[in-house]
Amino acid sequence: MEYNITRKERDCIVALHENSGFPIRLFNIADILKIKAPTAFELIKRLESKNIISKTNGVISLTPYGNSIYSEIIMAHRTLELILTKSGVNSDMACEQIEKIDYLMDDASVQKLFKSLGQPQTCPHGKPVKLS
Amino acid sequence: MEYNITRKERDCIVALHENSGFPIRLFNIADILKIKAPTAFELIKRLESKNIISKTNGVISLTPYGNSIYSEIIMAHRTLELILTKSGVNSDMACEQIEKIDYLMDDASVQKLFKSLGQPQTCPHGKPVKLS
């Protein structure tokens, strides 16, 4: 898929997916990411222009492309999380660590790591590794 | 040690160490990193102000602090490289991948990964994993 995003964009994508239970608006993003509305506005504008999110009546959601990026991020995240925790890294530590890099990983490499781990179903928190 | 550097700063640090056989000057850095002299000048100024490099008669070298950062980067790099190549990722691919993240890794996590790999002496290219 080959996407190119920044850390804040990554956090926004993840926040959108993880809060998909209710309608997310600009001010929710601002709250979750702890940024002011105009900063969120800019971020959202950028993600819209990249076709990663879309807005309908102020409600923001991931596009199919955005969703596919989320899947790659989360797969990388949980795969790496497994590797780190297996080595004895505390799982909160691991999570914090990996947030910095999961969106930078190449999917092909992550797939290979995943296979070499025996295609595990869940991450250390019990969440599914592979989505969709 | 807890350092905070950017990708270009990382590349500069690595270039300095890997070319330590001869005196490296600003124009060498510019050549190696494929940037123009004024851009290199800025980069070098930043690294000097962070106490990572120092200049003597135009010859640039890593400070002890800079060297310790290099060691952490390279340990992270080779440890991750081993993990990826073990999973079947081509070693050039792995290297390219890991350059993007090695300088972002927390050293404590890397140490644990390294131990869980059995404290290997060398990376896939035969270079030492652990320096100093």
Added chain:
DNA sequence: AAATATTTTAGTATTATACTAATATTATGG
């Protein structure tokens, strides 16, 4: 000293991030 090499300054640009203050828009309660 002249020519060449190298460094530095000055000025500009872009992208991502972030803020305040003000304005506009939309929704809601009365």
Added chain:
DNA sequence: CCATAATATTAGTATAATACTAAAATATTT
């Protein structure tokens, strides 16, 4: 339906990292 409150947007500013060109300053070397 209108006033208030809630949300979103615009305008303006700022910083850090990256990068460039053109010009000036320094060194170095014939």
